[in-house]
Amino acid sequence: xxxxxxxxxxxxxxxxxxxxxxxxxxxxxxxxxxxxxxxxxxxxxxxxxxxxxxxxxxxxxxxxxxxxxxxxxxxxxxxxxxxxxxxxxxxxxxxxxxxxxxxxxxxxxxxxxxxxxxxxxxxxxxxxxx
Amino acid sequence: xxxxxxxxxxxxxxxxxxxx
Numbered sequence: 001x002x003x004x005x006x007x008x009x010x011x012x013x014x015x016x017x018x019x020x021x022x023x024x025x026x027x028x029x030x031x032x033x034x035x036x037x038x039x040x041x042x043x044x045x046x047x048x049x050x051x052x053x054x055x056x057x058x059x060x061x062x063x064x065x066x067x068x069x070x071x072x073x074x075x076x077x078x079x080x081x082x083x084x085x086x087x088x089x090x091x092x093x094x095x096x097x098x099x100x101x102x103x104x105x106x107x108x109x110x111x112x113x114x115x116x117x118x119x120x121x122x123x124x125x126x127x128x129x130x
Numbered sequence: 131x132x133x134x135x136x137x138x139x140x141x142x143x144x145x146x147x148x149x150x
Contacts, residue, residue, distance in 0.1 A: 019147045043138060045145035056132075060141050063134040 005130065012109065012117045016041070028125045029116060033074075037108055037116065040068045040075045044105035048098050061096045069104070078111045079104055 007014040008021045015021040016038075029035040043064050050057040068075040069087055076084065083104050090100050120126055132140070 017147055022147050039142050042142045042145040046141035046143075049144065050141070056137060059134065060137050063138040064141070066134070067138060 009121060012113045015117070015120075024125055024129055025117075025120055028120045028123050031125070032116065032119070034116065036068065036074050037078070037112055040064070041105060041108055041112070043068070044101040047101055050098075052096065052098065058094060058096055061100065062091055064101065065091045075104075075108060079107055083107060 004018055004020060007018060015025055022038075026035060026038055029038050047057075047060055047064060050060060065087055067073070069079065069084055070076070087100060087104060090096055
């Protein structure tokens with residue numbers, strides 16, 4: 001009853017909290033050409049755990065912004081304009097805080113839950129694993 | 131000094147699940 005597979009179908013969160021599940025979902029997204037959404041989701045989690053006093057943290061915030069938010073990437077297209085503006089302002093003013101990507105992460109997560117996650121559960125990658 | 135890509139990769143990896 002508590003097999004990994006049972007957990008994966010419970011929620012996107014349980015899938016991503018499992019090593020095999022996250023790996024398999026990543027494989028699926030690579031095939032669908034939208035693996036950036038998952039990398040962004042993990043980057044937001046990683047960023048939240050960083051030490052704000054560490055100079056590295058500002059560089060990571062900038063890197064996340066440049067790679068996923070400021071361009072026309074798949075992540076950027078799924079974010080609300082206000083969310084992008086909020087992040088851009090924080091980066092510009094070098095005012096970073098641990099939760100600055102939280103809203104963006106939530107938006108991306110909702111899209112994944114309603115779309116990629118559902119598709120994954122009926123995908124070849126998943127069924128082959130079963 | 132690490133490149134931006136390395137820092138980003140490190141950040142992503144740090145958040146990936148390590149155990150089942």
